[in-house]
Amino acid sequence: MEKKGCSFVFLCLALLYVTRPVLLASLKGIDLSKSGLGSSILCDTCIGLVTTVRKLAKLHVSQELIEKAAIEYCEKSGRADERICKLIIPEFKDEVLYVFDHTALSSREICGTVLDDKCGSTYDPFNQQWNVTIPGGKPPIKPYHPPKVNITNRILHISDIHWDPQYTPGLQARCDEPLCCRPPLPKGDPNNSAGAWGDAHCDIPLQTVVNLMEHLNATQDQFEWIYMTGDLPAHNDWSQTRSGQVDIFNKMIDLFNEYLPNKPVFYSFGNHESDPVNSFPPNYITGSNSISWLYDDAADKLKKWLNTTDAYNTFKSGGYYSVDYNGIRIISLQTNYCNKQNWWLLINGTDPDGMLQWFVEKLLDAEKKGMKVHVLGHISPGDGADCSNAWSANYKKIALRFENTIAGQFFGHCHEDRFHFMVDFEPNTPPRPYGQVLDHDTYILNITDANLTNKPKWIHEYSAKFLF
Numbered sequence: 001m002e003k004k005g006c007s008f009v010f011l012c013l014a015l016l017y018v019t020r021p022v023l024l025a026s027l028k029g030i031d032l033s034k035s036g037l038g039s040s041i042l043c044d045t046c047i048g049l050v051t052t053v054r055k056l057a058k059l060h061v062s063q064e065l066i067e068k069a070a071i072e073y074c075e076k077s078g079r080a081d082e083r084i085c086k087l088i089i090p091e092f093k094d095e096v097l098y099v100f101d102h103t104a105l106s107s108r109e110i111c112g113t114v115l116d117d118k119c120g121s122t123y124d125p126f127n128q129q130w131n132v133t134i135p136g137g138k139p140p141i142k143p144y145h146p147p148k149v150n151i152t153n154r155i156l157h158i159s160d161i162h163w164d165p166q167y168t169p170g171l172q173a174r175c176d177e178p179l180c181c182r183p184p185l186p187k188g189d190p191n192n193s194a195g196a197w198g199d200a201h202c203d204i205p206l207q208t209v210v211n212l213m214e215h216l217n218a219t220q221d222q223f224e225w226i227y228m229t230g231d232l233p234a235h236n237d238w239s240q241t242r243s244g245q246v247d248i249f250n251k252m253i254d255l256f257n258e259y260l261p262n263k264p265v266f267y268s269f270g271n272h273e274s275d276p277v278n279s280f281p282p283n284y285i286t287g288s289n290s291i292s293w294l295y296d297d298a299a300d301k302l303k304k305w306l307n308t309t310d311a312y313n314t315f316k317s318g319g320y321y322s323v324d325y326n327g328i329r330i331i332s333l334q335t336n337y338c339n340k341q342n343w344w345l346l347i348n349g350t351d352p353d354g355m356l357q358w359f360v361e362k363l364l365d366a367e368k369k370g371m372k373v374h375v376l377g378h379i380s381p382g383d384g385a386d387c388s389n390a391w392s393a394n395y396k397k398i399a400l401r402f403e404n405t406i407a408g409q410f411f412g413h414c415h416e417d418r419f420h421f422m423v424d425f426e427p428n429t430p431p432r433p434y435g436q437v438l439d440h441d442t443y444i445l446n447i448t449d450a451n452l453t454n455k456p457k458w459i460h461e462y463s464a465k466f467l468f
């Protein structure tokens with residue numbers, strides 16, 4: 001890395017500040033890949049950078065200076081436009097500086113983590129083995145029989161609304177920024193113009209969310225309660241603020257209260273509710289880096305449905321909770337504790353806040369009481385790209401141990417209509433259905449049609465039972 005001193009420093013600083021996808025792009029952008037040594041050079045570069053940055057930090061280079069230099073590098077790299085560089089770097093500054101100062105990881109280990117194991121790291125907090133304690137005494141597996149009674153409940157599952165308060169019809173719908181259909185983008189050509197009701201390349205305008213609420217209000221006799229699995233804000237990760245994120249959360253919950261006042265809402269945090277995105281410090285991070293700004297507001301806003309001291313308290317301290325409703329135990333997990341882009345986990349990724357151990361206790365209690373459990377979360381444990389292996393593996397062990405108790409698992413995040421099979425660790429065990437979700441129906445809005453006719457129509461796409 002015979003880079004000239006100053007650009008080398010810029011490189012280091014950029015490493016500190018940008019999220020992983022931008023980081024990888026930046027590192028690749030310095031033409032190292034042309035050498036043919038690809039990943040090993042990438043790894044050496046990364047280690048060099050991290051080491052240098054740590055030394056700089058020890059020399060107490062001022063944060064402002066580091067910030068300024070990082071922005072300059074970001075701009076020079078040509079990977080993101082100037083405006084976004086100026087905004088995204090300050091977003092991540094506090095988190096990254098704190099984490100790098102407190103993590104026990106070596107520079108090689110940090111790079112192994114950030115670069116997906118290309119450094120052959122010996123320790124990786126996202127993949128390190130740790131085991132929650134799971135009690136024995138698993139009851140024999142009951143073969144699945146569809147219940148013969150006619151008492152069924154219909155639950156509305158809604159996820160990843162991603163409301164963009166700045167969505168503006170007529171602006172470019174495809175653009176060079178990470179998110180389009182919003183200022184300061186210019187007006188688009190006729191075939192590249194944000195429609196009144198939305199666009200597949202953008203987040204959603206308020207009027208479409210309101211239209212959905214009106215539709216749900218009109219059809220509310222068809223469902224009894226609601227699972228909302230996170231991601232209310234838009235994807236403008238470079239220009240968010242804590243107060244802006246809280247406003248979005250509050251506005252969305254207000255809509256549920258206004259249009260569906262009698263429907264219980266059970267909620268789980270997405271990775272986008274925070275500021276910056278993905279940043280969910282465990283509860284031992286206190287002071288200005290603590291996430292209480294979000295949890296306090298959310299706990300207050302959802303108080304009506306968090307109506308036990310236990311649920312309210314765990315939600316406020318860690319963003320997860322368990323409540324019993326209608327004979328079912330609903331356990332909402334903070335799945336940002338498995339998010340590989342939650343940098344706080346570099347400090348310690350082992351069962352953050354002891355939540356999975358708590359999960360085991362709640363399940364064991366439900367098993368003793370003969371109750372069924374529904375699990376809610378945002379990032380699904382089967383999502384290998386985003387959810388850490390160790391957390392996923394522990395989740396899976398727990399789910400298998402309690403397979404007679406867990407009757408449904410509801411996640412979001414992937415923006416796709418998907419279901420997962422969870423396969424037993426034991427070889428030759430056929431996959432078994434998890435039980436009591438009898439059917440699910442998917443509803444869609446055809447945005448092209450809504451834009452053409454100016455009449456959004458929410459239509460039933462299919463029923464799983466009918467289709468499969």
Ligand SMILES: *[C@@H]1O[C@H](CO)[C@@H](O)[C@H](O)[C@H]1NC(C)=O
Pocket residue numbers: 129130131
């Ligand atoms: C966790 O459990 C696995 C087996 O399920 C075992 O191989 C591993 O050594 C355990 N790790 C620790 C840190 O106890």
Ligand SMILES: *[C@@H]1O[C@H](CO)[C@@H](O)[C@H](O)[C@H]1NC(C)=O
Pocket residue numbers: 148149150
């Ligand atoms: C359930 O409802 C169906 C029709 O909706 C009826 O044919 C059936 O007898 C009912 N079963 C029971 C156990 O009530």
Ligand SMILES: *[C@@H]1O[C@H](CO)[C@@H](O)[C@H](O)[C@H]1NC(C)=O
Pocket residue numbers: 189190191192
């Ligand atoms: C419409 O889009 C195509 C590419 O998708 C482009 O070639 C064409 O010039 C566009 N037409 C107008 C009128 O902007």
Ligand SMILES: *[C@@H]1O[C@H](CO)[C@@H](O)[C@H](O)[C@H]1NC(C)=O
Pocket residue numbers: 217218258259
């Ligand atoms: C919900 O629907 C009911 C019945 O149609 C209506 O009276 C009420 O005003 C609606 N609520 C809102 C907030 O629009």
Ligand SMILES: *[C@@H]1O[C@H](CO)[C@@H](O)[C@H](O)[C@H]1NC(C)=O
Pocket residue numbers: 264304305307323325326
């Ligand atoms: C708590 O909320 C649930 C709905 O989540 C409701 O059924 C129950 O009656 C409430 N309990 C109390 C004590 O308000």
Ligand SMILES: *[C@@H]1O[C@H](CO)[C@@H](O)[C@H](O)[C@H]1NC(C)=O
Pocket residue numbers: 104348349350351
């Ligand atoms: C990480 O947290 C776990 C659980 O709280 C604890 O047992 C472990 O010692 C911690 N590891 C480090 C390196 O601090």
Ligand SMILES: *[C@@H]1O[C@H](CO)[C@@H](O)[C@H](O)[C@H]1NC(C)=O
Pocket residue numbers: 446447448449452
């Ligand atoms: C959506 O609507 C457009 C315009 O009415 C139509 O051409 C298209 O086939 C529709 N797409 C689907 C998936 O129904």
Ligand SMILES: CC(=O)N[C@H]1CO[C@H](CO)[C@@H](O)[C@@H]1O
Pocket residue numbers: 190191192193194195196198199200447448449451452
């Ligand atoms: C996604 C989409 O179909 N967008 C269109 C919506 O309608 C407007 C005009 O009504 C078009 O400009 C958009 O391209």
